[in-house]
Amino acid sequence: MKAGSNLEKVLEKGLFAVTGELGPPEGNDVSVVKRKADLLRGYVDAVNVTDNQTAIVRMSSLAASALVVQMGLEPIMHMVTRDRNRIAIQSDIFGATALGIKNMLCMSGVHHTFGNQVDAKNVHDLDSIQLIDCVRTLRDQGTLLGGDEKIEGKVDLLIGAVMNPFADPFEFQAVRLAKKIRAGADFIQTYPIYDMERFKEWMKMVRDRGLDKKVYILVTLCPLGSEEMIHCMEKDFPRTAVPDEIVNRIVKSENSAIEGVKLCVDQIREIREIEGIHGIHLINMGWTEITRQIIEMGGLFPRPKI
């Protein structure tokens, strides 16, 4: 076991994992964290706690994750390289693991000019692959990145990374996944998937390289309950292609919310039949309430207790 987290145990046992998402408040209102944690408790194996997502300033993932631990739920702390240098990153990892956080998702982060502090200085001291390597170094070698001295304590983290199967160049995406695995990624979560055919092509490239045997792959899904959500999706995840058939299906239905949920559940069913997938990651763009229903309808409730 690398971290002994609940998520790791579920994945190790070959059970189909389910993770959810919790966006911290744009401030310090703890009740926001509590409300979302209450909605997800018992329905997910672990919950992603985002890190200033889309460069909008929110309560730090570290602090919110620590609160989530206190609230009886297991967090996956996010860390972007956009806002902190390696000193702050490693310092935050010491703090996070001291506060009981056992999973971490590494990414570069959407460019800060998308957010609400566009005048900020960009950091990007490390990129996502160097960050994965940094966490792995802390955990497996017990030293800082490029350092010799042993750290005081032990960092046990399950290391996650993000992959966008629809990013360009398409042919490179499997190579990029291989690089992240070599750097130390234990699991990955994809960008939200809607174009199943293209996704299956990517999975074939991944399987051909044997990568599904080296890393746990969780597919991100998100219900689209309205036209507005579709626009938000395309804005928050700049390269997610929502195919026209899906847009039409949602927009032209009698009840977009119900149709969006149905579509999501259908997707879960389809994903479970693809070889090499180890779980799903359910995001909600603020529609946290719907997560329980989707997990139930998708036949994924109750969650295993290990």
Place this chain on the structure above:
Amino acid sequence: MLDFDPKIIAFCCDQSGYPAADTAGTLKLKLPKNVEIVRVPCAGCIETIYLLKALEKGADGVLVFACYEENCQFLRGNLRAKGRLSYAHRMLEKIGLEKERIEICHLATNSGAKLVETLRRKSEQLKKMGPNPGKL
């Protein structure tokens, strides 16, 4: 509105403006007072600094007579002139002078009447605007 004869420098290109001025003479059309014609081989020879210096050194207005856009014998001379006028206009706007003081007019060799009419119109316009406050 002051009663004065605006000083206008008219750059006339050899392929259009200058022959047009000749035609105007043949037709006995009178140019407004205080117009000075400066002959150039092509509008593309007019450096931006000539436009500004003309105003600096006492002109109230500057006109550039050039060939129609597709007709420049030297291919893009008139387009270069257009770009330079655009720079001069931006400069004038930023320093608080009216950009109408510098203008480009496209015409052909036989457009004597058009040349004179344009100069008259510019002279009237400049009378209303008043003398160039930037001239040293």
Place this chain on the structure above:
Amino acid sequence: MIKAEQKPIDEILKYLNPYNKILLSGCGACVTVCHAGGEKEVELLASGLRMARQKIGKKIEVLEITPARQCEPEFALEMSETIEKVEAVLSISCGVGVQTLVRHFQKIPIFPGVNTSFLGETITHGVWEERCQACGNCVLEKTGGICPISRCAKQLLNGPCGGSSKGKCEIKKEADCAWQLIYDRLKTLNQLYRMEEIIPAKRWGVESRDSGLRRIIREDLKV
């Protein structure tokens, strides 16, 4: 070369407000190439400044000079005599030129007339684009000659981010994704294996811009 853009003239006029006789100094090198501070631009700006001040009834005398390069002592010192005759200098060279003059003429105010923007390439006449950020340890050998530090908005060293699409950067549709360019280039050169190599974190604090004021000294050249 260094690329720059002239400051707005009203900003320049504010700097020059207390002065009635100035030297406007251009530079025959980088800022000439990007049409921000060469001899022509000196003439144009001088004319504009004179007319602007004439208009408000506060005449200004503007002397003009354009040394071959404003960032070298020999050329800077050539201006000594002229500088003695003026109250201030407006330099439309890059920031380096301004500071070279400051080092040699300590008793006179020297003002910047351009914003120094980036190190770049001339794409075509009138279009310049950033190409280098002087990071101190060039990685171009690993990336087919295309710089991910200056051309990737996140300075990524190990491939594109998830926001790269159809060859364009997520933040600027006009900007090419540097890693798409690198990928295409390495593919053309049959060197795609380079994309599989993990490039380690850059040593910003030791060999790059976060190491403090940088210097290069060549003892063999110091005669």
